[in-house]
Amino acid sequence: MFSLCRRDFLVGSAVFAGSLLPIRGRTSVLRIVSLDYGLAQTLIELGVPPVGLSDTPGWADWTVEPPLPQGVANIGSSHEVNMELLQLLKPDLIISTPYLEWVRPQLEQIAPVKSFPIHALGTSPFPHIVAATRDLGRMLGRTAEAEALINRTEGELRVAKAATRHLRKLAVITFMDARNIRIYGPGGIFQDVFDRLDLQNAWTRPTNEWGYTDAGMADLIDIGDSRLFYMDPVPPDVLATLSGSPLWQSMPFVENAHVQRLASVLMFGTLPSASRFARLLAEATQ
Amino acid sequence: MRHSPRHPLFWFCTLWCVALGVTVLNLGPSIGNIGLDAVYSIPSPGDVQAVLMHYSLLPRLAMACVCGFALGLSGMLFQHVLRNPLASPSTLGVEAGAQLALGLAMLWFPALLGWSRDATAAFGGFAAMGIVFAVAWRFKFQPVVVILTGLVMGLYCTAIVTLLMHVNDHYLAGLFIWGGGSLNQNDWRQVAGLFPKVAVSSVLAMLLVRQLSVLTLGEAAQSLGIKLQFVRAASLFVAVALTIFTVSAVGVIGFLGLAAPAIARGMGARRIASRMIIAPLTGAALLIIIDQLLQIYATNTGSSLPTGAVTALIGVPVLLVLMMRRDRTLQSQIAAGTAIPASKRPARLVASIAGLLLVIALSGIFVGRDVDGSWVSQTGATLELLLPWRLPRLAAAISAGIMLALAGSLLQRLTGNSMASPEVLGVSAGTAFGLLCVLFVVAEPTYGHRLIGGFTGAATVLLMLFAMSRRAQSGDQFLVLGVSTGAFLTALISVVLASGNPRALSLISWMAGSTYGVGSSLALISSGFAIAGLTAVTLLLRPLQQFALGEMSAHSHGVDVRMFRILILGAAAMLTAIATLIVGPLSFVGLMAPHMAKRLGLTRGLAHLLGSALLGALLMATADFIGRTIYFPWQLPTGLVATLLGGPVFAALFIRRSRQFMRH
Numbered sequence: 001m002f003s004l005c006r007r008d009f010l011v012g013s014a015v016f017a018g019s020l021l022p023i024r025g026r027t028s029v030l031r032i033v034s035l036d037y038g039l040a041q042t043l044i045e046l047g048v049p050p051v052g053l054s055d056t057p058g059w060a061d062w063t064v065e066p067p068l069p070q071g072v073a074n075i076g077s078s079h080e081v082n083m084e085l086l087q088l089l090k091p092d093l094i095i096s097t098p099y100l101e102w103v104r105p106q107l108e109q110i111a112p113v114k115s116f117p118i119h120a121l122g123t124s125p126f127p128h129i130v131a132a133t134r135d136l137g138r139m140l141g142r143t144a145e146a147e148a149l150i151n152r153t154e155g156e157l158r159v160a161k162a163a164t165r166h167l168r169k170l171a172v173i174t175f176m177d178a179r180n181i182r183i184y185g186p187g188g189i190f191q192d193v194f195d196r197l198d199l200q201n202a203w204t205r206p207t208n209e210w211g212y213t214d215a216g217m218a219d220l221i222d223i224g225d226s227r228l229f230y231m232d233p234v235p236p237d238v239l240a241t242l243s244g245s246p247l248w249q250s251m252p253f254v255e256n257a258h259v260q261r262l263a264s265v266l267m268f269g270t271l272p273s274a275s276r277f278a279r280l281l282a283e284a285t286q
Numbered sequence: 287m288r289h290s291p292r293h294p295l296f297w298f299c300t301l302w303c304v305a306l307g308v309t310v311l312n313l314g315p316s317i318g319n320i321g322l323d324a325v326y327s328i329p330s331p332g333d334v335q336a337v338l339m340h341y342s343l344l345p346r347l348a349m350a351c352v353c354g355f356a357l358g359l360s361g362m363l364f365q366h367v368l369r370n371p372l373a374s375p376s377t378l379g380v381e382a383g384a385q386l387a388l389g390l391a392m393l394w395f396p397a398l399l400g401w402s403r404d405a406t407a408a409f410g411g412f413a414a415m416g417i418v419f420a421v422a423w424r425f426k427f428q429p430v431v432v433i434l435t436g437l438v439m440g441l442y443c444t445a446i447v448t449l450l451m452h453v454n455d456h457y458l459a460g461l462f463i464w465g466g467g468s469l470n471q472n473d474w475r476q477v478a479g480l481f482p483k484v485a486v487s488s489v490l491a492m493l494l495v496r497q498l499s500v501l502t503l504g505e506a507a508q509s510l511g512i513k514l515q516f517v518r519a520a521s522l523f524v525a526v527a528l529t530i531f532t533v534s535a536v537g538v539i540g541f542l543g544l545a546a547p548a549i550a551r552g553m554g555a556r557r558i559a560s561r562m563i564i565a566p567l568t569g570a571a572l573l574i575i576i577d578q579l580l581q582i583y584a585t586n587t588g589s590s591l592p593t594g595a596v597t598a599l600i601g602v603p604v605l606l607v608l609m610m611r612r613d614r615t616l617q618s619q620i621a622a623g624t625a626i627p628a629s630k631r632p633a634r635l636v637a638s639i640a641g642l643l644l645v646i647a648l649s650g651i652f653v654g655r656d657v658d659g660s661w662v663s664q665t666g667a668t669l670e671l672l673l674p675w676r677l678p679r680l681a682a683a684i685s686a687g688i689m690l691a692l693a694g695s696l697l698q699r700l701t702g703n704s705m706a707s708p709e710v711l712g713v714s715a716g717t718a719f720g721l722l723c724v725l726f727v728v729a730e731p732t733y734g735h736r737l738i739g740g741f742t743g744a745a746t747v748l749l750m751l752f753a754m755s756r757r758a759q760s761g762d763q764f765l766v767l768g769v770s771t772g773a774f775l776t777a778l779i780s781v782v783l784a785s786g787n788p789r790a791l792s793l794i795s796w797m798a799g800s801t802y803g804v805g806s807s808l809a810l811i812s813s814g815f816a817i818a819g820l821t822a823v824t825l826l827l828r829p830l831q832q833f834a835l836g837e838m839s840a841h842s843h844g845v846d847v848r849m850f851r852i853l854i855l856g857a858a859a860m861l862t863a864i865a866t867l868i869v870g871p872l873s874f875v876g877l878m879a880p881h882m883a884k885r886l887g888l889t890r891g892l893a894h895l896l897g898s899a900l901l902g903a904l905l906m907a908t909a910d911f912i913g914r915t916i917y918f919p920w921q922l923p924t925g926l927v928a929t930l931l932g933g934p935v936f937a938a939l940f941i942r943r944s945r946q947f948m949r950h
Contacts, residue, residue: 073657076919080802083675085919088657088668102736103803109674179470206587216470218342221334236396245472247341252334 030140033089035081035096037063038270039116042133043095044069045149045272046142052089054078061233063266065276086110095136114139119188119268120209126192129270153271160278161197167285169202169226170194172262175234178241179217187211188267193277202226212267218247225252229284232264260284294554298564305571308578313343343581345471350577350593351570352477353469353536354546356484356528358569359491361543362550362561363525367518374544375529379439381538383414384530386443389450404479407534414439415526419519421937435937442933444872449798449926467537467594469577476535483531488566490524495562497521541598542569576600595781599774629887636893639900643684643907650680650911655918676914678809679801682868683910683924684903685809685816687875689865691902692819693858694876695883695895699830700854707877708862714871715774716747717863718797722782737867744863799870799925801910812864819861823895826854831891873925875902878932905932 033052034040040053041063049069053059056074073089076082083106086094091111098117100107107113116132118125130150137146172190174182183203184190188211194201202223207213220228242248253259262284265277320336329336357375364373375381387410391398398406421435471477497517529543546569547561555564577593584591629635654672656662664672694707708714720743721736728735796803823830829850862876869875879902880894888897909928914921 074919076921080800080921080923082919082921083802084654084672084914085657087671087675106803106805179472180468216342216468217472218338218470221338235392242472244475245341247337247472250329250334250337250341 030093031089031091032093032095032140033075033086033091033111035075035078035094035100036116036268037078037266038118038129038268038273039095039097039132039136040068041066041266041272042136042149042270046133046137046140046145048140048142051091052086054081062264063269063273064264065272081107083110093139118270119211122209124187124192124195125189125211126196126274129189129274133271149271153275156275157193157196157278160282163282164197164199164278164285167197167199167227167281169200169223170229170281171202171220171223171226172229172231173220174231175238176214177235178238178245181215181217181220182212183207183215183219184212184267189269189274190265190267190277193274193281197278197281199281202228210268217245220251220253223253225256225258227258227260227285228253229260229262229281231262234261294560294564297553298568301568301571301575305574305578308575308582309347312578312582313339313347316343341473342471345474345477346469346577346581347574348474348477349469349471349480349536350573352480352484353532353539354542354570354573355566356480356487356532356569357539357543357573358546358550358566359488359562360525360528360532361545361569362547362565363491363521363528364543365547366558366561367521367525371548373436374541375525375533376440376538376540376544378436379414379418379443380411380436380526380529381533381540382440382443382447384408384411384533385538386410386447387413389447393450404531404534408530410443411530411533412526414443415522417937419522423519442929446926446930449922449930467539467592467597469536469593480531480535484528487524487528487531491521491528492562494521494524495559537592537594539573539594539597542573546572572600573597591781595778599778599781603774628889629893632888632890632893632897635886635888636896636900639897639904643900643904646904646907646911647680647684650907650914651676653911653915655915659918661915674806678804678806679914679924680907680910681809682801682804682812683906685812686865686868686873687879687902687904687906687928688816688899689812689819689861689902690869690873690876691879691898692823692895693861693865694902695880695898696823696830696854696858696861697876698880700851700858707874707880708858708866709871709874709877711747712774713744713747713859713862714866714876716743716745717741717866718871719743719778720746721796721867722778726782740867741863744859744866747859797870797872798923799873799928800921800923801868802921802923804868808868812868815861815864819857820899822857824892827892827895830854869906869925869928870923873906873928875905875925875928875932878936879905882932882936 029048031051032043032048034043034050035054037053037055037059040050043050044066050072052073052075053068054075055078056068056072059068073085075085075089081100081103086107087110094107094111094113096104096107096113096115097119098115101115104113104115116128116135118128118132121128133146133149134143137143137149172184176182185201185203185205185207187207187209191201191211193199205213205215205219205222248254262280265280266273269276316335316339320333320339329340361374364375364378365371367373384407388407390410391406418435418439494517532539547565549572550561550565550568553564553568555561573593576597580591580593580596651673652663652665652669654662654664654676690708693713697706697708697711700706717740720739720741722739723743724735724739865876880898882901883894883897886897886901888894905928906924909924909926909931912922912931913924913927916922
């Protein structure tokens with residue numbers, strides 16, 4: 001537990017530094033670098049957009065919401081942050097996930113590091129996302145904004161719940177290719193949204209700790225006549241191949257036209273992703 | 287069979303009985319429900335179980351049968367024509383080439399995939415094989431050159447695929463599954479498309495049987511000259527076609543093409559005519575067994591594993607057992623490489639390589655990119671700020687290059703085999719395996735954990751090599767076993783990667799040879815080991831020279847052969863483990879650097895060792911600089927960039943020298 005205390009101390013000092021900054025004027029907002037899309041979403045919503053983020057060009061494809069503000073520096077791959085660039089950006093705080101724990105010693109040479117465990121903890125991620133949002137709010141002196149974000153999300157989930165009440169069972173998948181799919185279930189934020197909208201996941205087989213499992217197309221026969229949503233991006237040849245497949249055509253949900261495309265939602269996202277997912281589901285069922 | 291008096295047909299029938307049994311076990315209950323008639327007739331759309339049987343399970347069974355047949359035949363042709371039990375679609379780079387083409391198309395030409403996924407993959411496979419053929423042609427299809435070029439080609443394509451995944455990991459998830467070889471089917475179209483192609487190729491192969499049996503006469507048939515080469519090339523072409531059709535339909539089912547013919551031979555099928563039939567049918571039976579078992583596993587656990595990767599997991603141990611039992615027949619006939627004229631001024635050559643290394647290292651220290659992406663030469667305070675990031679990775683990269691090159695040249699001398707290297711002998715793969723275990727056992731692995739894991743993995747492979755050094759008499763056997771071990775571990779890693787666990791993604795970055803995690807302490811440790819290694823090898827030069835002349839010569843000069851062998855193996859494994867932890871298992875600098883030194887004319891003694899080490903360092907230093915700056919702010923992994931840099935240089939040297947040699 002010693003390391004944890006030390007970590008808290010480091011973060012604490014960053015918070016201390018941060019709480020002094022607003023006095024000096026609006027220009028010197030805490031310079032934060034996020035190594036994770038999901039945490040960056042929360043930062044933007046809290047009004048403290050990161051100065052640097054990994055793989056900024058991919059944001060528009062995978063995260064979409066909230067829009068990434070201008071001038072966020074691209075610090076390279078999320079697995080491999082450009083340390084030189086990070087050094088030149090002179091951040092006050094680096095926020096990250098436990099998967100980058102192994103480079104923590106290097107990162108700490110540049111700035112204090114705060115890591116937020118959210119996924120693969122053996123429980124549903126939603127409570128951890130809420131906790132991380134509150135933590136971030138406290139650290140950045142934005143508790144009011146954090147609570148507002150949580151309330152806003154709950155409100156949007158309530159609206160979506162009303163809109164999706166006719167939706168019985170549903171399944172959400174991503175196409176890997178025309179024969180292999182990734183299907184979502186307990187352990188991921190999509191299931192968390194299902195639970196909060198009182199929707200039933202048609203996929204009942206176990207999923208991995210990240211909340212999904214890889215399956216063959218034929219396995220979808222198990223979901224019967226449930227609604228099926230397939231998420232962007234869809235590989236180029238998939239839809240054409242499927243339209244000619246007797247197996248696909250004879251799936252109950254295809255015969256009854258219960259298949260719909262859904263825009264991309266970040267699977268490992270935070271509250272903005274949950275709202276977005278709920279809203280897209282609601283729009284799709286209109 | 288030497289150890290068993292049974293007829294080959296006995297084993298063959300046993301295999302097919304198992305295949306049939308497993309199939310009944312998997313499909314039986316479902317067929318029982320819908321009735322046997324429903325299997326043949328086209329089901330009504332409402333009958334879910336019948337639809338599933340007719341459009342998914344049966345085509346998958348047929349696909350396994352056709353693919354297994356094609357790969358078995360393909361591997362048989364490769365091995366027979368090249369007279370090398372190591373030859374297979376995987377060891378010749380065909381599969382990796384196809385995979386690369388698919389990855390490139392997925393990223394930049396998605397329309398190609400929409401047009402024809404098969405043709406795209408086929409293009410890559412034929413291109414890779416074409417390059418291997420082009421080199422092989424110059425060397426009159428010498429087995430050792432073909433395999434060497436094929437391996438390099440395969441590693442090269444795999445390196446680019448890994449690099450693509452590294453910078454675009456979200457997009458290429460499909461490639462993981464494809465790379466793992468998924469036999470899932472949605473209808474009969476793919477089987478219907480693949481079957482005629484495989485049938486035509488098989489007929490062509492049968493027509494070549496007579497010519498092939500002439501080839502078995504070996505050197506006696508050399509007088510046939512052009513015709514001999516033509517028949518060889520034609521057979522290889524058919525073998526490539528068979529692989530490509532399979533690979534473009536279902537993905538890489540790698541080890542099957544290597545294992546099926548070997549098992550057929552192990553069953554006692556000696557004559558070419560009988561092998562032509564037994565090897566493909568063995569392949570078909572094997573793939574059916576594995577695929578049906580995986581379906582049963584998926585039904586019970588809910589997790590589906592890629593068939594192709596599991597095939598390798600099961601195929602390799604079978605091969606190892608067979609080889610241990612029948613070592614004499616499987617002793618490969620890899621010949622020594624062509625003689626290369628030695629440089630007249632080795633000292634000057636070594637000095638100029640060292641000078642080049644210095645220039646590259648200095649630019650690696652001073653030149654970089656600014657926040658806005660412009661090229662700058664940093665000095666003063668900024669440089670001071672950046673040095674803690676630049677120096678360790680440069681030092682670690684150079685040390686890794688030295689260590690891998692030394693390990694490679696040690697192993698090449700020890701085994702007397704020009705293809706031996708840490709990468710080929712599976713020592714690097716062992717390190718990778720150890721690290722993989724750590725990533726899954728320890729929740730938040732520290733650098734110490736990773737280090738221990740990697741060392742343990744490398745040591746395990748080392749122990750295996752020790753155990754073999756008692757049994758195996760020839761260096762070639764080291765190679766066969768090493769390649770198999772490497773393939774096994776690589777397959778295991780790809781099963782884990784294909785399971786889509788995001789935790790495994792961090793392994794990709796290390797596999798790719800990123801020096802991202804290197805700190806100053808690690809840089810110091812690796813530099814220390816590199817210098818120690820260099821010193822030790824220099825001191826051991828004399829006995830090494832004796833060893834290179836052959837074990838008998840070494841023995842007569844008073845070298846304790848067994849102790850020396852163990853000592854060198856230990857040193858090589860040690861150097862490899864430390865270097866691999868820094869630059870990943872894919873760099874294959876250990877294979878390239880000693881060869882490059884030799885091709886440049888540094889053929890003997892100290893000049894060769896120093897030349898290899900310096901070339902390894904040069905490759906790595908250049909790779910580090912390019913990887914850090916060229917695609918800023920993304921950093922390309924040093925190990926992979928070294929592979930990409932070294933590949934063409936390697937090939938160019940190979941071809942240029944052979945031309946000169948042939949003119950003499």
